[in-house]
Amino acid sequence: MFRSLRSDFEIIKERDPAAKGVWEIIFCYPGFQAIIMHRISHKLWLYKLPFIPRLISHFTRFVTGVEIHPGARIGRGVFIDHGMGVVIGETSEIGDRCLLYQGVTLGGTGKESGKRHPTLESNVVVGAGAKVLGGICVGTNTRIGAGSVVVKNVEANSTVVGIPGRIVHQSGVKINPLAHSALPDTEANVLRNLMERIDQLESDILGLQDLVIKIQSNKKQEDIIIGESQNLRDKEIIEFIGDDLNQ
Numbered sequence: 001m002f003r004s005l006r007s008d009f010e011i012i013k014e015r016d017p018a019a020k021g022v023w024e025i026i027f028c029y030p031g032f033q034a035i036i037m038h039r040i041s042h043k044l045w046l047y048k049l050p051f052i053p054r055l056i057s058h059f060t061r062f063v064t065g066v067e068i069h070p071g072a073r074i075g076r077g078v079f080i081d082h083g084m085g086v087v088i089g090e091t092s093e094i095g096d097r098c099l100l101y102q103g104v105t106l107g108g109t110g111k112e113s114g115k116r117h118p119t120l121e122s123n124v125v126v127g128a129g130a131k132v133l134g135g136i137c138v139g140t141n142t143r144i145g146a147g148s149v150v151v152k153n154v155e156a157n158s159t160v161v162g163i164p165g166r167i168v169h170q171s172g173v174k175i176n177p178l179a180h181s182a183l184p185d186t187e188a189n190v191l192r193n194l195m196e197r198i199d200q201l202e203s204d205i206l207g208l209q210d211l212v213i214k215i216q217s218n219k220k221q222e223d224i225i226i227g228e229s230q231n232l233r234d235k236e237i238i239e240f241i242g243d244d245l246n247q
Contacts, residue, residue, distance in 0.1 A: 005035075005036060005039060007076040007077040007096075008032060008035050008036075008076070008077060008078060008079070009022075009025060009032070010077070011077040011078070011079045011097060012025050012029060012032060012079055013025070015079055015081075015099065016079070016081065030063070030064035030065060030066060030080075030082070030083040030084070031064070031066060031079060031080030031081060031082065031083035031086075031100075032080075033060070033063070033064050034060050034064045034066035034068060034080060034083060034086075035068075035074065035078060035080065037056055037057075037059075037060040037064075038057070038060070038068045038070065038072070038074060039074075040056060041053040041054075041056040041057050041060075041068075041070035042070050042071070042072070042073075042074075044056070044070065045070035045071055053070035054070060056070070057069060057070050064083055065083055065084035065085060065086075066080060066083040066084070066086045066088075067086065067087045067088065068086075068088040069088060069089055069090040069092070071090040071091065072088045072089065072090060072091070072092040072093070072094070072106075072117075073092070073093045073094070074088075074094045075094055075095045075096040075097075075098070075122070076096045076097070077096050077097040077098075078094055078096070078097070078098050078099075078100070079098075079099050079100070080100045081099065081100070081101050081102065082101065082102040083102060084102050084103070085102055085103040085104075086100060086102065086103065086104050086105075087104075087105045087106065087107060088106045088117075089106055089107050089108055089116070089117035090116075090117060091108075091114070091115050091116055091117040091135070092106040092117040092118060092119070092120075093117075093118075093119040093120065094106075094120045094124075095119075095120055095121045095122035095123070095124065095140070096122045096123075097122055097123050098120050098122065098123065098124045098125070098126070099124075099125045099126070100126045101126065101127055101128040101129075101130075101146070102128050102129070103128050103129040103130075104126045104127075104128070104129070104130055104131075104132075105130075105131045105132070105133070106118050106120070106132050107131065107132075107133050108133065108134065108135075109133050109134040109151070114135070115135040116134065116135050117134075117135065118132040118133070118134065118135065118136050118137070118138060118150075119135075119136070119137045119138065120132070120138045121137065121138060121139055121140040121142075121156070122140050122141075123140055123141045124138050124139075124140070124141070124142050124143075124144070125142070125143045125144065126144045127143070127144055127145050127146030127147070127148065128146045128147070129146055129147045130144045130145065130146060130147060130148045130149070130150070131148070131149045131150070132144065132150045133149065133150070133151050134151055136150070136151065136152060136153045136154070137153050137154070138150065138153075138154045138160075139153075139154055139155045139156030139157065139158065140156040140157070141156055141157045142154050142155075142156065142157065142158045142159070142160065143158075143159045143160070144160045144161075144165065145159070145160060145161035145162075145165075147163075148160055148161050148162055148163065148165040149162075149163045149164055149165055150164070150165035151164050151165070152164070152165070154167065155167070
């Protein structure tokens, strides 16, 4: 247990540039305090001691804002950043060097028995406010975007965003665990691609119209009414996807 606490301490110094010293981490980091108390309550839970592990868990929630069921299994080097509102269910399993931000829930989806909470493999980053629900498995080196709701298994080296969560990127490239906000905007990319395709199709139609006018010389071009071509600079589109069209 003490080796685990040492790794929990070292991961904070490694990943949080705001950590200034030993005493600051011990007394001012609720995520670290919650992990310490959980290590104790989990040991008592394994000894099948009634009531006391849950009492420790409840007290820890009151003090730190982090609720961890004593039955949850947490690996080494786990960092709960800020921590307020984090909920970790009884059958949850968290691998080594995972990073959880405030408001994260590792919860169940009903009253089923057995394994009903998620498993996070090593080096998983769960963004602020994300919910991972059910007895699913999230693979190694995966990032879950802030506010996402994940209800299905996720393979390793993936990036998951949205409600419900969907994989938008998958590779073997090592990620920066602190860059949980550097996620692709898939909706904007899809809209951008669709509008570019529409522009191309409208250009093709205009070309075909010119060809028809040349063939049917008895018709004048102004006799054919064509709506104004829509493009990516339209105000409504700019407001939705942002003015980053050159990226």
